[in-house]
Amino acid sequence: MAAIRRHETAPLYRQVKDHIVGRILAGDWPEGERLPSENELTRALGVSRMTAHRALRELSTEGWLTRVQGDGTYVAEVKPQSALLEIRDIRDEIAERGRAHDCRVVRLARQGATPEVAQALSLAPGAPVLHSLVLHREGGTPVQVEERHVNPAFAPGYLDQDFTRTTAFEYLGGLGPMDAAEHVIEAELPGPVVRELLGLGPAEPCLLVTRRTWSNSLVVSRARLSYPGSRYRLAGRQDYLANMGTSQ
Amino acid sequence: MAAIRRHETAPLYRQVKDHIVGRILAGDWPEGERLPSENELTRALGVSRMTAHRALRELSTEGWLTRVQGDGTYVAEVKPQSALLEIRDIRDEIAERGRAHDCRVVRLARQGATPEVAQALSLAPGAPVLHSLVLHREGGTPVQVEERHVNPAFAPGYLDQDFTRTTAFEYLGGLGPMDAAEHVIEAELPGPVVRELLGLGPAEPCLLVTRRTWSNSLVVSRARLSYPGSRYRLAGRQDYLANMGTSQ
DNA sequence: TCTCGCCACTTGTATAGACAACTTCGGCGG
DNA sequence: CCGCCGAAGTTGTCTATACAAGTGGCGAGA
DSSP states (O other), rough: OOOTTSSSSSSHHHHHHHHHHHHHHHTSOOOTBBBOOHHHHHHTTTOOOHHHHHHHHHHTTTTEEEEEEEEEEEEEOOOOOOOOOOOOOHHHHHHHOOEEEEEEEEEEEEEEEEEEEEEEETTTTEEEEEEEEEEETTTTTEEEEEEEEEEEOTTTGGGGGGGGTOOOOOHHHHHSSEEEEEEEEEOOOOOHHHHHHHHHTTOOEEEEEEEEETTTTTEEEEEEEEEEEOOOOOEEEOOSSSSSOSSO | OOOOTTSSSHHHHHHHHHHHHHHHHTTTSSSOOOOOOOOHHHHHOOOOOOHHHHHHHHHHTTTTTETTTTEEEEEEOOOOESSSSOOEEEOHHHHHHTEEEEEEEEEEEEEEOOOOHHHHHOOOOEEEEEEEEEEEEEEEEEEEEEEEEEOOOOOGGGSSSOTTTOHHHHHHHSSOOOOEEEEEEEOOOOEEEEEEEOOOOOOOOOOEEEEEEETTTEEEEEEEEEEEETTOOEEEEOOOOOOOOOOO
């Protein structure tokens, strides 16, 4: 096993984590496989035991590894895949329903990150971010307002795309593999811009899905998807092959 | 600030974490408050800086604190969150946030299935179903109205339970393994009953999660969970999906 | 007055060493 | 053969130290 490159910008424990995850994903260490001990990793990677320990401990809490004191470290068994919120292209969804999809690019610009956006993207406040606001229609009626803040470090050419032909996620997904996603769902009364775009009444609620996606530990983008609450719903079904435990 | 008791069985960093969370929950450190620096905590609690640092770092990743390098540590603003991709007992969720859970049983009765309920439970219209309406509170404020229609073929003794002590989920889960679940999420303006129970204003939207669960191909129950949209959110994160495909 | 640079302070990382807690396994005595 | 004990190896924690990196403020100089 080669020593970890120390001239990387990322912290050492991060490099160790990435190295281990890479080995798992590459199939070098299948499920249930016993990993080298901390002392062996320490020698093999040329880091201190505390650094290796931190990497292993964090991978354990993240579900990659199972550690047993006095015994060893093992590759965790995969948890049953739950796909309540499938990540899909809205254009594909609409096409599957046999409706016509079209969209309007309302705004497409580079701007400084507000504190909130900066935090969401793990950037410094004021750092440049790429911003887009797109209205999606299904058979002529508005169904989604997609506001997106994109990390320029991941997709520097984002603003040059024609989003009436290629959807934002299609473009972003082509730039690199996404390895994590986070969803937050809220109900809210929309602001004037979203209300206007969706054609909602003054008291009509709105379903807001905020989705962040990661690629290689980098926050790629944060999307705020607003749906007309009365006309749209999110649905999903999970089948459990294994037991769900004692409590439902 | 008193020194951490060292004769505890729990590890020191755990005691430090519990101490800090306790202070936050007690209101000593309100949201946005700046915490003592690591060096101050080190002196005050009688632990090494690395131990204090580990406690603070973990509390940061758990969402209790916000840390800014070169500046300081602050109490994060907390918004109650419900796991989206997991099916969990609301009582456990609230307990995990360190808040007090209590609930009020508004209605508990046998009734004939309306066409809509009959379809949801795959029963004949007018067939007897068991109905419950429960208000859940977190630290005194209402967070969820749980309306549930239960298939009597699966849980004939449903109405005899004391749902102030045992949640419906807990009871149903104990009767048999759940092998499928379906979620539908909507935003809507609540009806007068739900609005009254949640203490919402006339134009405040509501997050409605409709969940059906199956056991052995039998529809066990349909739950309609209403959350105050402005005060509650559903969140979920999927880590390191192997392949998210090309689509969004 | 404005600006630049320095300094104090904060958090982030890395290391070496020590000990504690736990598991496994093999040897030894009954 | 069975059971107990201890050695070796593993993970878990704690400490002291050092340096890196980032923030904010203060003061000197233009």
